[in-house]
Amino acid sequence: MRVPLLVAVLLALVPATAPAEELILSVAVSMKEGTEELGRLFVRSRPGVTLRYNLGSSGELQKQIEAGAPVDVFISAAQRQMDELERKGLILDGTRRVFARNVLTVVKPADSGLDLSKPADLLDPRVRRIVIGNPRTVPAGQYSEESLRTLGLWDRLQGKLVLAENVRQALDYVSRGEVDAGFVYATDAAAGKPRVKEAFRPGEDTYRPIAYPAAVVKDSRRPGLARAFVDLLVAPEGRTVLARLGFQPPP
């Protein structure tokens, strides 16, 4: 009886057969579906290549790269995080490309009876809790803060704000009905259906344009392959997939 157990333990210790080539992609969580779908396209023509997705808020992913995480491609939901990595010399020169844009939207639980049609409606006392991404690490939260400040609502809504660790957590809080409204990207609102519905979109002139940059990380061990993935993001096939998911093309 001991032998099978021993074999099982030994098998568990043997590393899974190493793939010929592996790319680690650090992806802003709002771009999850987009990158995964493009990833399938990418590996179809490249047998032996495996993609690993490391999802999180762009700020969190940025800090991981600064701390030396073995990442090949960084896909951010805002220029700020990419700017900081570039300034620190952690991005491979000439590989940075903006490949998509997005817009902010306010969502509410699908069964919510609240009539939210404009930003000022958020002041309604029946709106008790509003979730935004934590502006310290989450770009969606940074854009939301910008928009609320422009609208003159930021200070007045402080008591209602709940902060999420990334934009998908914000979406989750809304879909679970834990909050009455939340700021997410239009593409998240689409991904969150039918549990959430869009209430209104804050004016696009109230926040900086939302641009998604991608780049190869300086210490990538497979810069050629990594560059090919970034190229796919801006190629026509990539554009088509992203457009279908609701992302807008880069300017």
Added chain:
Amino acid sequence: MTAENLSALALSLRVAVVATLLNAAIGIPLAYVLARRRFRGRGLLDLLVTLPLVLPPTVTGYYLIVLLGRRGWLGGPIYGLTGWSITFTWYAAVVAATIMALPLLVRTARAAIESVDRDLEKAAFTLGRSEWRTALEVTLPLARNGILAGLVLAFARALGEFGATLMLAGNIPGRTTTVPLAIYTSVQTGETGDALVLVAMLTVLSCVVLIAAARLGARAT
């Protein structure tokens, strides 16, 4: 120390103190009943109380959301009646810390109660004390050090709770950001210097608590 860290520390202490008091109120009777009574469902009760010790805190947190969330079994009706929900409030942190700390108190206190000489209890009982008064005047005082050790451990656990707290209470600076959550945020945002003070503080505090618990435990036997 930054204002945010200071408020995290104040909140953590408040949460841990309240959670420890709740633990005393719930955990000591539970420990007594598990140690001295035989009844149907005892095994199940023991299992339920101990589960948070071995389950990933995120699983415990998930159950707490299912139970207490705005649409939870208990949270739903409460929200419907009062328009108030515990999620994202500091009470949520107290609940999470209490549930996570409970097994440490119950297990330690139960062992201490079980080691009390039953002959002494029988003597008190024969001399006319009710079981209730025997427990209060004989059993619990004799098990005092073990119970105190359990309370000290529960306090430390409550102070350090992270996973279940994050899920039920969120991470809202000034409202639900306890010290462990503040450390998490600081490291995530690259403000490791801020985190170091808190890391050192929690480490020292945990050492003090463990030493205290060990001393109390040693005196209990």
